[in-house]
Amino acid sequence: QVQLVESGGGLVQAGGSLRLSCAASGRTFSTYAMGWFRQDPGKEREFVARISRDGSILYYADSVRGRFAISRDNAKNTVYLQMNSLKPEDTAVYSCAADPRVGYSSQAARYDYWGQGTQVTVSS
Numbered sequence: 493q494v495q496l497v498e499s500g501g502g503l504v505q506a507g508g509s510l511r512l513s514c515a516a517s518g519r520t521f522s523t524y525a526m527g528w529f530r531q532d533p534g535k536e537r538e539f540v541a542r543i544s545r546d547g548s549i550l551y552y553a554d555s556v557r558g559r560f561a562i563s564r565d566n567a568k569n570t571v572y573l574q575m576n577s578l579k580p581e582d583t584a585v586y587s588c589a590a591d592p593r594v595g596y597s598s599q600a601a602r603y604d605y606w607g608q609g610t611q612v613t614v615s616s
Contacts, residue, residue: 494518494590494605501586501610504578508614512573514588514607521569522546525591527603528562528573530584530612539598540586541573551596556582578614585609 495517504510514526528540541562542551550562561574571588587610589603 494520494524496588496590496605496607498586498588498607498610501612503613503615506578506580506614506616508578509574509576510578510612512575512586512588512610512612514571514573516569516571516590518569522566523592524605525593526562526564526571527589527591527598528571528586529589529600529603530582530586531609532584535584537600538584539600542591542596542598543571549596551598553598575612578612580614580616583612583614585611 496514498514500512525544527542529537530540531537539553540556543562543564547564559577564571588607590605591603
């Protein structure tokens with residue numbers, strides 16, 4: 493089992509940057525692909541980015557490609573989401589999630605473990 497704890501959210505002006513972190517417990521972090529999702533109240537959960545177990549394969553939602561960057565440090569059991577050029581529509585609760593299966597998926601149901609989320613608010 494994996495426990496995930498996000499940090500780094502906050503309030504930022506449009507055009508600004510934030511870096512989210514997701515710390516995982518346990519010694520099996522490197523056996524999970526990791527994803528970031530976001531959800532605004534009243535909206536469906538949205539896929540943001542995914543990184544493979546070794547960090548070599550990255551996927552992004554079209555809405556964030558070129559602005560966000562996902563990375564991981566397996567030695568620190570941590571996955572990151574660097575968010576640049578933030579827009580008000582990026583406002584949401586951002587959650588990290590762990591997927592033990594191989595192969596790309598943007599579906600939340602694929603991910604077995606979830607963090608509690610961290611709020612990101614972008615003001616205009």
